[in-house]
Amino acid sequence: xxxxxxxxxxxxxxxxxxxxxxxxxxxxxxxxxxxxxxxxxxxxxxxxxxxxxxxxxxxxxxxxxxxxxxxxxxxxxxxxxxxxxxxxxxxxxxxxxxxxxxxxxxxxxxxxxxxxxxxxxxxxxxxxxxxxxxxxxxxxxxxxxxxxxxxxxxxxxxxxxxxxxxxxxxxxxxxxxxxxxxxxxxxxxxxxxxxxxxxxxxxxxxxxxxxxxxxxxxxxxxxxxxxxxxxxxxxxxxxxxxxxxxxxxxxxxxxxxxxxxxxxxxxxxxxxxxxxxxxxxxxxxxxxxxxxxxxxxxxxxxxxxxxxxxxxxxxxxxxxxxxxxxxxxxxxxxxxxxxxxxxxxxxxxxxxxxxxxxxxxxxxxxxxxxxxxxxxxxxxxxxxxxxxxxxxxxxxxxxxxxxxxxxxxxxxxxxxxxxxxxxxxxxxxxxxxxxxxxxxxxxxxxxxxxxxxxxxxxxxxxxxxxxxxxxxxxxxxxxxxxxxxxxxxxxxxxxxx
Amino acid sequence: xxxxxxxxxxxxxxxxxxxxxxxxxxxxxxxxxxxxxxxxxxxxxxxxxxxxxxxxxxxxxxxxxxxxxxxxxxxxxxxxxxxxxxxxxxxxxxxxxxxxxxxxxxxxxxxxxxxxxxxxxxxxxxxxxxxxxxxxxxxxxxxxxxxxxxxxxxxxxxxxxxxxxxxxxxxxxxxxxxxxxxxxxxxxxxxxxxxxxxxxxxxxxxxxxxxxxxxxxxxxxxxxxxxxxxxxxxxxxxxxxxxxxxxxxxxxxxxxxxxxxxxxxxxxxxxxxxxxxxxxxxxxxxxxxxxxxxxxxxxxxxxxxxxxxxxxxxxxxxxxxxxxxxxxxxxxxxxxxxxxxxxxxxxxxxxxxxxxxxxxxxxxxxxxxxxxxxxxxxxxxxxxxxxxxxxxxxxxxxxxxxxxxxxxxxxxxxxxxxxxxxxxxxxxxxxxxxxxxxxxxxxxxxxxxxxxxxxxxxxxxxxxxxxxxxxxxxxxxxxxxxxxxxxxxxxxxxxxx
Numbered sequence: 002x003x004x005x006x007x008x009x010x011x012x013x014x015x016x017x018x019x020x021x022x023x024x025x026x027x028x029x030x031x032x033x034x035x036x037x038x039x040x041x042x043x044x045x046x047x048x049x050x051x052x053x054x055x056x057x058x059x060x061x062x063x064x065x066x067x068x069x070x071x072x073x074x075x076x077x078x079x080x081x082x083x084x085x086x087x088x089x090x091x092x093x094x095x096x097x098x099x100x101x102x103x104x105x106x107x108x109x110x111x112x113x114x115x116x117x118x119x120x121x122x123x124x125x126x127x128x129x130x131x132x133x134x135x136x137x138x139x140x141x142x143x144x145x146x147x148x149x150x151x152x153x154x155x156x157x158x159x160x161x162x163x164x165x166x167x168x169x170x171x172x173x174x175x176x177x178x179x180x181x182x183x184x185x186x187x188x189x190x191x192x193x194x195x196x197x198x199x200x201x202x203x204x205x206x207x208x209x210x211x212x213x214x215x216x217x218x219x220x221x222x223x224x225x226x227x228x229x230x231x232x233x234x235x236x237x238x239x240x241x242x243x244x245x246x247x248x249x250x251x252x253x254x255x256x257x258x259x260x261x262x263x264x265x266x267x268x269x270x271x272x273x274x275x276x277x278x279x280x281x282x283x284x285x286x287x288x289x290x291x292x293x294x295x296x297x298x299x300x301x302x303x304x305x306x307x308x309x310x311x312x313x314x315x316x317x318x319x320x321x322x323x324x325x326x327x328x329x330x331x332x333x334x335x336x337x338x339x340x341x342x343x344x345x346x347x348x349x350x351x352x353x354x355x356x357x358x359x360x361x362x363x364x365x366x367x368x369x370x371x372x373x374x375x376x377x378x379x380x381x382x383x384x385x386x387x388x389x390x391x392x393x394x395x396x397x398x399x400x401x402x403x404x405x406x407x408x409x410x411x412x413x414x415x416x417x418x419x420x421x422x423x424x425x426x427x428x429x430x431x432x433x434x435x436x437x438x439x440x441x442x443x444x445x446x447x448x449x450x451x452x453x454x455x456x457x458x459x460x461x462x463x464x465x466x467x468x469x470x471x472x473x474x475x476x477x478x479x480x481x482x483x484x485x486x487x488x489x490x491x492x493x494x495x496x497x498x
Numbered sequence: 499x500x501x502x503x504x505x506x507x508x509x510x511x512x513x514x515x516x517x518x519x520x521x522x523x524x525x526x527x528x529x530x531x532x533x534x535x536x537x538x539x540x541x542x543x544x545x546x547x548x549x550x551x552x553x554x555x556x557x558x559x560x561x562x563x564x565x566x567x568x569x570x571x572x573x574x575x576x577x578x579x580x581x582x583x584x585x586x587x588x589x590x591x592x593x594x595x596x597x598x599x600x601x602x603x604x605x606x607x608x609x610x611x612x613x614x615x616x617x618x619x620x621x622x623x624x625x626x627x628x629x630x631x632x633x634x635x636x637x638x639x640x641x642x643x644x645x646x647x648x649x650x651x652x653x654x655x656x657x658x659x660x661x662x663x664x665x666x667x668x669x670x671x672x673x674x675x676x677x678x679x680x681x682x683x684x685x686x687x688x689x690x691x692x693x694x695x696x697x698x699x700x701x702x703x704x705x706x707x708x709x710x711x712x713x714x715x716x717x718x719x720x721x722x723x724x725x726x727x728x729x730x731x732x733x734x735x736x737x738x739x740x741x742x743x744x745x746x747x748x749x750x751x752x753x754x755x756x757x758x759x760x761x762x763x764x765x766x767x768x769x770x771x772x773x774x775x776x777x778x779x780x781x782x783x784x785x786x787x788x789x790x791x792x793x794x795x796x797x798x799x800x801x802x803x804x805x806x807x808x809x810x811x812x813x814x815x816x817x818x819x820x821x822x823x824x825x826x827x828x829x830x831x832x833x834x835x836x837x838x839x840x841x842x843x844x845x846x847x848x849x850x851x852x853x854x855x856x857x858x859x860x861x862x863x864x865x866x867x868x869x870x871x872x873x874x875x876x877x878x879x880x881x882x883x884x885x886x887x888x889x890x891x892x893x894x895x896x897x898x899x900x901x902x903x904x905x906x907x908x909x910x911x912x913x914x915x916x917x918x919x920x921x922x923x924x925x926x927x928x929x930x931x932x933x934x935x936x937x938x939x940x941x942x943x944x945x946x947x948x949x950x951x952x953x954x955x956x957x958x959x960x961x962x963x964x965x966x967x968x969x970x971x972x973x974x975x976x977x978x979x980x981x982x983x984x985x986x987x988x989x990x991x992x993x994x995x
Contacts, residue, residue, distance in 0.1 A: 085937075100971045105937045110919050116889075121750045122934055185848020185889055186754050190687030253618045257683050344887050345842035351682020366914065374910075374980070375971030381919050389886050390841050392613075392682055413871075415977060417863065417914035422607050422878050437619055440582075440602045474597045474872030480912060480981040480988070483871070488978050 003217045006133075006171050009140035012163075015215045022162045022214030023048035028059035029084075031124055033154035035131035036073065037066030037311035037338060038264075038290050040147035042130045042164040043220035046073045053080035060084035064123065066149015066310065066338055067111060067382060068092070070223030078104060087123075088114055089380035091264075100376050108370065108377075111289070112342035112386040115153035119184060129158035131205075132218070135171035136163070141204040144177055145169040146319075147311030148335050152181050152205045161211050164218045172326050175203050177335045193346050196259045196285035197306035199334065224316040227269050227293055233399045234270035236430040241271055241355065241395055244426070244433055246280050254393070255351075259285035261387045262292070263356035264313065264379075267397050269294050271355055276301055287352050289341055289383040291333065293318040299332045308334040310341040342386035351392035356384040358398040358427075360407075361452070362414045363445035363465055364476050365421040365436045367396050373487050374415035381418050389423045400429040400454040406495045410453035412464045413483035427452050441476040442469065460486070460498050500714045503630075503668050506637035509660075512712045519659045519711030520545035525556035526581075528621055530651035532628035533570065534563030534808035534835060535761075535787055537644035539627045539661040540717035543570045550577035557581035561620065563646015563807065563835055564608060564879060565589070567720030575601060584620075585611055586877035588761075597873050605867065605874075608786070609839035609883040612650035616681060626655035628702075629715070632668035633660070638701040641674055642666040643816075644808030645832050649678050649702045658708050661715045669823050672700050674832045690843050693756045693782035694803035696831065721813040724766050724790055730896045731767035733927040738768055738852065738892055741923070741930055743777050751890070752848075756782035758884050759789070760853035761810065761876075764894050766791050768852055773798055784849050786838055786880040788830065790815040796829045805831040807838040839883035848889035853881040855895040855924075857904075858949070859911040860942035860962055861973050862918040862933045864893050870984050871912035878915050886920045897926040897951040903992045907950035909961045910980035924949050938973040939966065957983070957995050 007013055023045045026032060034042055049061070061077075062084050068074070068091035077083050078095035081103075086095065088109035099106040109117070117123055131151050135143040144151060145166050155161060180201030182188050192200045230238070248254035262268030272294035275281045284298060286307040293315050298304035312335075314322060322329055340346065347354075358367045359378060369384050371377055388394040396419065398409040409429065421441065427434045432451030436444045449461045464485070468477035486496045504510055520542045523529060531539055546558070558574075559581050565571070565588035574580050575592035578600075583592065585606035596603040606614070614620050628648050632640040641648055642663050652658060677698030679685050689697045727735070745751035759765030769791035772778050781795060783804040790812050795801035809832075811819060819826055837843065844851075855864045856875060866881050868874055885891040893916065895906040906926065918938065924931045929948030933941045946958045961982070965974035983993045 102939060102966070102970070105940070106972060107935065107937055108919055117934065121748075124935070184752070185846065186692070186752060186756070188846045188848070189691055190689070190842075190846065192687070194686055195683070251618075255681070255683060259683070344845050345687075348841050349682065349685045349687065351685070371971070371973055373971075374975040374977050375965070375969050375973055377972035381917075385886070385917070385919055389882070415975070416973065418917050418919065420878075420882070420915050420917075422605055422882055422915065437614065438604065438621070440604055442599060443602070468872070469599070472872050473599070474868070474870075475603060475874035476868055476872055476913065478871040478912070480871050481985050483981065484977040491977070 003165050003167065006135040006165055007215065008138045009136050009209065012136055012140060012209055012212060012215055015212050017214040017216060019044040019048040019216050022216050025160055025162065025213050026061060026128055031062045031064065031127045033064045033126055033129045033158055035066065035144065035147065035149060035151040036069040037147035037149035038068055038313045039222060039311050040132050040145040041069035041073045041222065042132050043072045043222060044164055044216050044218045045130055045162060046076055049082060050076045050080040053082045064118065066147055066151065068379065072220060072222060089382040091379045096377060106377065108380045110381065110385045111338045111383040112344065115150045115337065115339040116184060118150065119153050119157055126154065126157040127159055129154040129161045131155060132164045132166050134166050134169050134173055137204050140209040141207045143171060143174045143204050148177055148179065148337050149310055150338060152179050152337050155205055155207055156181065158211065160213045162214045162216065163212060164216050167217060167219050168221045170323055176330045176333055177203050179205050179337060180340055181337065191340065191343060191345055196287045196308050196350060224319060225313045227315055228266055230266065230270035230273055233430040234267045235274070237267055237397050237428050238271040238274040240428050240433040242274055242278055245353065257283065258351045258353050258392060259287035261288040261352050261354045261391065263384055264290055264382065265357050267357055268292065268355055272298065275303060287346070287350055289338065296321055296329065299329055304332050306332055306334065308336060308341065310336055310338040342383045344386060344390040347387060347390040352387060353393045354387035354391035355395045355397060356388055358396045358409070360409045360411050360414050361396060361398060361427050362411050363448050363461060364441040365424050365427060365444050365448065366414050366417050367419040367424050368414040368416045369418040371416035373491065385418065388419050394423060394425045395428055396424050397428045400431050400452060405456060407490060408454060408457040408486060408496045410448060410457065410461065411486045412461065413478060415484060415487050456497065500662050500664065503632040503662055504712065505635045506633050506706065509633055509637060509706055509709060509712055512709050514711040514713060516541040516545040516713050519713050522657055522659065522710050523558060523625055528559045528561065528624045530561045530623055530626045530655055532563065532641065532644065532646060532648040533566040534644035534646035535565055535810045536719060536808050537629050537642040538566035538570045538719065539629050540569045540719060541661055541713050541715045542627055542659060543573055546579060547573045547577040550579045561615065563644055563648065565876065569717060569719060586879040588876045593874060603874065605877045607878065607882045608835045608880040609841065612647045612834065612836040613681060615647065616650050616654055623651065623654040624656055626651040626658045628652060629661045629663050631663055631666050631670055634701050637706040638704045640668060640671045640701050645674055645676065645834050646807055647835060649676050649834050652702055652704055653678065655708065657710045659711045659713065660709060661713050664714060664716050665718045667820055673827045673830055674700050676702050676834060677837055678834065688837065688840060688842055693784045693805050693847060721816060722810045724812055725763050727763065727767035727770055730927040731764045732771070734764055734894050734925050735768040735771040737925050737930040739771055739775055742850065754780065755848045755850050755889060756784035758785040758849050758851045758888065760881055761787055761879065762854050764854055765789065765852055769795065772800060784843070784847055786835065793818055793826065796826055801829050803829055803831065805833060805838065807833055807835040839880045841883060841887040844884060844887040849884060850890045851884035851888035852892040852894060853885055855893045855906070857906045857908050857911050858893060858895060858924050859908050860945050860958060861938040862921050862924060862941050862945065863911050863914050864916040864921050865911040865913045866915040868913035870988065882915065885916050891920060891922045892925055893921050894925045897928050897949060902953060904987060905951060905954040905983060905993045907945060907954065907958065908983045909958065910975060912981060912984050953994065
């Protein structure tokens with residue numbers, strides 16, 4: 002079965018065992034892997050962890066597409082062999098070590114890393130380690146359920162190891178659209194004019210001479226788990242749909258702009274709500290990751306095209322996807338993240354972006370990455386690519402976290418990833434505020450009143466009113482009290498007064 | 499002389515006095531003006547101020563391209579008739595009233611306002627008031643020394659007043675390139691592939707039927723003043739040129755990427771240094787404003803093309819420009835700010851962006867807009883458009899301000915406009931730090947050591963080391979001390995311990 006997937010004979014000679022292939026990875030190797038939620042290698046990482054367990058001392062630097070599963074980021078972090086990691090990650094063990102300063106983590110905007118790697122800005126591209134569903138007759142790679150930065154990693158790597166997936170069938174050939182733009186100053190427009198445009202090849206160009214090993218993979222990867230949307234995500238979703246419907250009816254927003262939804266339950270909930278909404282009938286998704294709800298929308302005939310760089314499927318969705326892949330392929334495109342998140346395309350198509358905040362402040366500044374100012378959650382991912390260049394940018398968050406002990410609306414966010422200039426609309430389960438025509442002071446009044454949880458409104462009003470009278474200014478702040486919510490939480494585990 | 503400039507006969511009938519034209523502007527009028535550093539109307543504003551001085555009570559909302567001179571923003575602010583103002587401004591009197599909450603100011607990214615206005619997101623477009631150098635035979639507008647948002651304002655306005663400039667000669671016809679993109683979801687690629695590409699018309703389309711008055715202007719506008727570059731801007735400029743030269747020699751940066759320089763002395767100083775540098779021989783500038791030094795570079799045969807939305811010329815440069823305009827026109831293009839600052843083009847061309855920070859923090863977050871967290875300086879302008887989407891983004895600042903009483907490198911900036919994810923390189927007169935491969939902790943060490951002023955390094959090291967040991971995390975902060983530099987300044991007028 003595995004050998005059938007390698008339709009280019011010379012690569013059959015490169016078939017080897019994981020430990021053989023892994024022997025090319027040494028202390029100091031810059032390792033560029035496939036993987037963006039899905040589609041990451043699993044056998045060679047196991048081998049690297051085994052070597053570490055056997056006492057070999059070495060560190061590698063990992064460049065991925067975005068997050069991978071526990072079988073890669075978690076395993077290698079725990080093995081103590083990750084020197085540096087970039088960009089976005091989502092593994093608990095790795096997060097802990099990053100926050101302890103034991104793993105060096107650099108949080109790149111996802112759209113930019115491929116170009117930096119091609120330019121040589123990230124050091125030598127020693128090794129690419131990528132998962133494949135098949136090798137074409139001409140020796141090129143059919144990736145699995147993500148594209149990420151793989152095309153550029155494979156283009157630039159000195160050596161390449163391919164892990165043939167035993168899990169994902171080669172029938173997925175044709176879902177990918179691989180376009181690697183020329184680099185400045187010779188770049189021409191990226192010829193995507195509509196979400197559904199295909200502009201590249203269905204495979205990743207590969208130089209077979211640089212392949213040092215082809216490994217058969219018997220492992221399966223972590224599946225995503227989506228909670229059934231609760232009342233809070235549902236309420237947020239309804240507020241967004243109501244708002245957009247209203248803007249369209251008022252003639253301020255054309256019908257048919259594509260959507261983007263960040264990672265997580267809220268984004269999935271928003272998409273789910275479309276399924277039962279008659280107003281939104283022909284949807285496009287120009288996004289980064291495609292969750293379970295995409296399949297529902299395709300089945301109901303509501304999704305014209307879902308374009309992204311990867312899927313984040315649950316086990317059930319994955320099975321369903323492969324059962325009817327010929328159908329889904331007609332409505333789905335997986336692109337390099339450099340293209341799925343490209344500012345040129347996002348601005349051109351007029352994407353409506355929905356991303357999740359950890360906390361927002363009364364003036365609309367957004368923290369997506371660091372709790373209490375210091376501790377990394379996952380990373381900025383593509384939220385900066387989309388929020389900054391979209392036609393309409395939503396930032397969503399439940400109004401509280403930790404059973405109400407944390408207010409997601411604070412006087413000043415403890416870390417800023419997205420400035421008020423780039424964030425258009427703030428949504429919690431309590432309300433939605435369109436800041437586009439509001440000054441910071443007006444935004445503060447609206448956000449406290451409509452978005453903050455009632456438990457915290459008095460404290461926020463008190464801060465805001467005193468900031469206005471005691472300090473004044475365009476965006477009044479009392480700097481010595483700006484983080485009082487956070488320091489209270491640090492002291493007593495509760496942001497309440 | 500004035501009448502010769504109106505080459506479309508029907509508009510001769512619309513010639514009127516300023517007070518007549520101004521009578522169309524009433525309480526609550528949304529007034530959309532030309533003007534981006536240069537090219538703003540002057541006669542009708544005088545008339546509005548006169549009416550206010552005579553006791554008429556009214557407020558107008560002003561939408562510009564960016565800053566205008568004292569004859570507009572200053573005059574109308576002092577007259578007390580500005581209800582709202584957007585985007586970027588730079589007038590002292592207006593700034594004071596914004597910070598007092600007396601003028602509502604909304605700080606838009608410059609690239610986005612035109613599209614929002616066309617979509618109807620900013621309310622009714624009651625009146626456009628625009629300066630013209632000439633009216634073409636077909637009744638279209640030749641603008642003066644800026645384009646800004648004027649094409650979209652004129653396209654959408656219910657009524658239009660034209661001020662014929664008495665200052666700028668109609669010989670400037672041909673320097674402008676007016677391209678208004680179709681709006682999403684029907685936008686196609688903006689066909690600019692090289693800085694020097696012209697893709698539009700040399701005039702702004704005008705519907706003469708909506709013109710309610712043509713006024714002759716006898717006023718001249720505020721000229722810019724550039725200081726002879728001092729040691730600090732020169733040192734910053736040299737560090738940038740050395741760095742870029744080094745990257746080019748290492749093969750990590752192609753030669754010939756276009757530059758962008760923000761407003762102010764440092765940006766002008768950087769451009770000045772090119773004139774005496776043999777390595778940078780054929781320059782392109784894909785920028786927002788074009789300062790005096792552009793003329794030197796053209797004269798020396800070093801500037802292939804300088805593209806922007808406006809000029810910021812001193813009186814001398816302005817005279818020199820008009821004396822040899824046929825020569826300069828061959829190397830200069832003035833575009834709508836939606837195009838000069840467009841993320842699609844900035845990313846495609848691979849612009850190297852240099853913008854000025856008010857303060858940076860040890861982790862590379864940047865404050866461009868608010869002093870001590872609360873008080874607006876000028877606004878974000880185009881810095882967000884360029885920093886976020888450039889191939890290489892520099893943030894520059896002298897290491898201290900106010901004779902050393904303020905450190906421009908602080909533990910945490912008191913307001914964030916540009917996050918560490920978007921800022922590549924920090925430069926002060928003391929040194930340059932390339933953060934692209936540094937974790938936040940590594941960036942902190944490098945920025946304290948290389949960029950901070952020696953006077954403040956001990957206090958910064960102390961904060962950083964304690965943050966690491968006491969709080970830890972990916973980006974360690976002690977929230978209750980994060981603004982200690984600022985609160986010390988508030989208390990005793992000095993950030994020194």
